[in-house]
Amino acid sequence: MRILLVEDDRRVSAVMTSMLQRRGYEVEHAATATAALAAAPCDLVLLDLNLPDGDGVDVCRQLRARSExxxxxxxxxxxxxxxxxxxxxxxxxxxxxxPFSMAELQARIEALLRRTVRQAPPREVVETGPLRLDLAARTVHVDDAPVVLTRKEFDVLASLARQPGVALSRERILLDVWQTTWSGKHTLEVHVASLRNKLGRPELVETVRGVGYRLRTE
Structure with missing residues (x-):
């Protein structure tokens, strides 16, 4: 999850950048309105309204005009x-x-991401290779044999199956399954390892280096 932090106070921006990165976000910092409007695309903007070269309100208006x-x-x-x-x-x-606490900001970020994350239209049944996943019945079959998963293991698989072949970030999967992007250090990795083991076809859930995971479609 990529965040653009628009903040002209170097001390404040350094602290916020460090704390956001510790929570797993990729952070780009912009100290001016000009830099903010020239920044690369991101998922979320944290925008200070008091900027040295312009009003943050105008920056907000322009950013919103670019993307709803x-x-x-x-x-x-x-x-x-x-x-x-x-x-x-x-x-x-x-x-x-x-002033605000990072706990409050984190909660607001998560609430906003839950509202703005756009998912593909739901599919009742996903079939890819030997895998058949029924999202409504919450059943899984591999090579026509039933596979018993825990609730969270199924939810992780379902998160990937809703967009087969698409690399999903670790933060996106955490948000889908745990409704937060801030969990135990290895929570997702442990569930993925167990899921691969139970499926008996570990290659079905691919690790995408530097991003997260993807459900194979071949």
């Missing part, structure tokens, strides 16, 4: 009601007033 699906959280010292209303009206999805 981009997550934007205004993170600012402007705490007056009129500022909140303005920020939300020009396109911010949420508004956090400084």
């Amino acid at each position: 699906h981009l997550g934007i959280i205004a993170v600012t010292a402007r705490g007056e009601e009129r500022d909140r209303v303005t920020g939300l009206r020009v396109g911010a999805d949420d508004y956090v007033v400084k």
